[in-house]
Amino acid sequence: MINTSALQDTQVVAPEQEATAEQCLCKVLSTYKGNESELIPILQEVQKEFGYVPAFAINKIAKFLRLPEATVFGVTTFYAQFKLVPTGRNIVKVCRGTACYVRGGTRILQEVESQLGIKPGETTPDFEYSVETVACIGACALSPAMVINDHVHGRLTPQKVKAILDTGRSNGPKNE
Numbered sequence: 001m002i003n004t005s006a007l008q009d010t011q012v013v014a015p016e017q018e019a020t021a022e023q024c025l026c027k028v029l030s031t032y033k034g035n036e037s038e039l040i041p042i043l044q045e046v047q048k049e050f051g052y053v054p055a056f057a058i059n060k061i062a063k064f065l066r067l068p069e070a071t072v073f074g075v076t077t078f079y080a081q082f083k084l085v086p087t088g089r090n091i092v093k094v095c096r097g098t099a100c101y102v103r104g105g106t107r108i109l110q111e112v113e114s115q116l117g118i119k120p121g122e123t124t125p126d127f128e129y130s131v132e133t134v135a136c137i138g139a140c141a142l143s144p145a146m147v148i149n150d151h152v153h154g155r156l157t158p159q160k161v162k163a164i165l166d167t168g169r170s171n172g173p174k175n176e
């Protein structure tokens with residue numbers, strides 16, 4: 001038995017929502033055969049479906065693949081792509097690499113924190129945004145830079161950050 005206290009979902013889920021989530025998971029699992037090698041694709045699909053890998057899913061996936069729960073948990077925590085808690089619909093990744101740092105990256109992060117009211121690793125209460133920091137996003141020529149979902153924003157200033165997030169809040173940056 002693994003210690004799943006770190007997996008407690010931050011949202012209180014009503015019984016009917018829980019039943020829907022279980023149905024949703026069963027639907028995902030029904031497209032697989034139950035082979036060990038399907039673990040990563042299943043985790044990817046579960047994350048796509050829920051936005052993260054819920055604690056109850058780890059238990060069900062382990063049973064489905066006849067693997068120890070600790071193995072499924074271990075794989076989920078090993079890969080950075082998998083989240084164990086709900087994240088925002090929009091992921092803001094602020095670069096803290098050297099090129100961005102020397103060109104004012106710290107001020108960019110401060111502006112993001114100030115605009116959204118959260119720190120790296122946190123999610124806004126409405127689950128609209130999560131903030132992360134990354135070492136380098138491969139856009140050093142555009143530093144300081146950040147990525148919102150898959151869209152790179154470069155040559156940032158605090159004013160540009162505010163404008164981008166303001167636009168995102170009114171239009172939804174996810175589909176920009």
Ligand code: FES
Nearest residue numbers: 095097100139140
């Ligand atoms: S250091 Fe920021 S994009 Fe490379």
